[in-house]
Amino acid sequence: MNAIIQAQFAGAVRRHHHAKLLKLLSPGVHKLLRRQLARGGLLDGKVNTQLFFGADMEVVLPEVVSEVLYTYGFFDEDVTSMVLQAVKAGDVVLDIGAHFGYFTLLLSHLVGSAGQVLAFEPTPSTFMVLERNALGQDNIKTFNLAAGADDDRLEIMDFGLKYCAWNTLAATARMPHLGQDGAAQRVPVGVVALDGFLVARGIQPDFIKIDAENFEADVVQGLMKTLRIKPAKVLMETGSEGSLRAGKFLLEIGLTPHVIEQGGSLIRWPGELAQANARYKDILFLP
Numbered sequence: 001m002n003a004i005i006q007a008q009f010a011g012a013v014r015r016h017h018h019a020k021l022l023k024l025l026s027p028g029v030h031k032l033l034r035r036q037l038a039r040g041g042l043l044d045g046k047v048n049t050q051l052f053f054g055a056d057m058e059v060v061l062p063e064v065v066s067e068v069l070y071t072y073g074f075f076d077e078d079v080t081s082m083v084l085q086a087v088k089a090g091d092v093v094l095d096i097g098a099h100f101g102y103f104t105l106l107l108s109h110l111v112g113s114a115g116q117v118l119a120f121e122p123t124p125s126t127f128m129v130l131e132r133n134a135l136g137q138d139n140i141k142t143f144n145l146a147a148g149a150d151d152d153r154l155e156i157m158d159f160g161l162k163y164c165a166w167n168t169l170a171a172t173a174r175m176p177h178l179g180q181d182g183a184a185q186r187v188p189v190g191v192v193a194l195d196g197f198l199v200a201r202g203i204q205p206d207f208i209k210i211d212a213e214n215f216e217a218d219v220v221q222g223l224m225k226t227l228r229i230k231p232a233k234v235l236m237e238t239g240s241e242g243s244l245r246a247g248k249f250l251l252e253i254g255l256t257p258h259v260i261e262q263g264g265s266l267i268r269w270p271g272e273l274a275q276a277n278a279r280y281k282d283i284l285f286l287p
Contacts, residue, residue: 005053005109009074009084012052016072027071035070038062045161049073055105057133065099065165075102078260079209079235082284083107085266086233087207090114094194096147096219097211099126099165101133107209108137115139118203122146122156122189123167147212148191149221155186170214170242193222204229210236216246227253231287244277247285255285 015026037043038061045061052073059066068075083103087093087110098104098119107117117140121127127144134140146156146169158167160183166173169191198204204226212219216236220227227234227250234250236243247257257269259280266284269276276283 005084008052008054009080012072012074013077016074016077031071035061035067051102051105053106053109055109057100057102057105058129059100060129060161063100063161063164065102069102076282077264079103079282080106081260081264082235082258082266082282083110083209086235086284086286087111091206092116092203093118093207093209094205095119095209096194097121097209097213098130098142099211101130103209103211104130104140104142105133105137107207108134108140111139113139116203117141118143118205120145120147122169122191123158123164123187124189125158125161126164126167143192144190146189146191146215147194147210147222148215148218150191150193151196152191153188154191156189158185158187160184166213168213168215169218172214194219195222195225198226205232207233208235210234210246212237214240214242216240216243217249218242220246220249224249224253227255231255233287234285236283236285237281238277238283239281240277244274247273247277247283250285255287258284258286260284 018026038045048056048058049070050073051057059069061067065075074080083106089112091111093107095104095107095117098121104117104119119142121130122145131142134142154169156167156169210216210219231253257273257276258266259269259276261267
């Protein structure tokens, strides 16, 4: 991992773990005020923020991921740490479930001009923000598509702006209470099996990030031919039956599960996959 970006990330994490008063003062009272005004609908939620590695990004308050990015310049300490440890310059990477593009931009920064990032985001309204954030980044290509087991057209459950990070193609949401207020909408989206998609473009990925909200098994099924030709590093959100099935597919082709322990150390998981799937929110599968 580049020492400079490692130090930048460590600084952002320290600010995130400050005591409550310092957390208020460190990012600035103006950010707290802006978040509160956006929550009350008194301020346009679109705002640019700087990420910990220096990139600028548009976020949309009061969306929950955006609030963290706006305040601290990063999101999800463990996943960010795993990305920093697993991705290198020149890699070809897939960001499946790219949301507004935080990890897309981080991956773009890490792979550099010799690498490439293919970012997939199915929800049309979310994709519009991702597309704006990717503008000017020559090594990013964005696709308003979901990844699945087959080429198809399905309906995604769209929970609205605040909770759009949990939009899902699965029958049940990762957060079951979402949508109970009747505000969720079903939106038709295109789905591609990535095996055929990648072959048609002559692409063999080195690293794949999957954040598919209970749809992980379908995503991995559509990637098995690609992964059998050349196993890639796969970072996947876990904690569901779908992710457990997807993880078993990855074990079958020889990938091994790794997890982040306290302090950011990446270790090979010594036990059963089901235990890791239940205990950890994300697992990195390595060849």
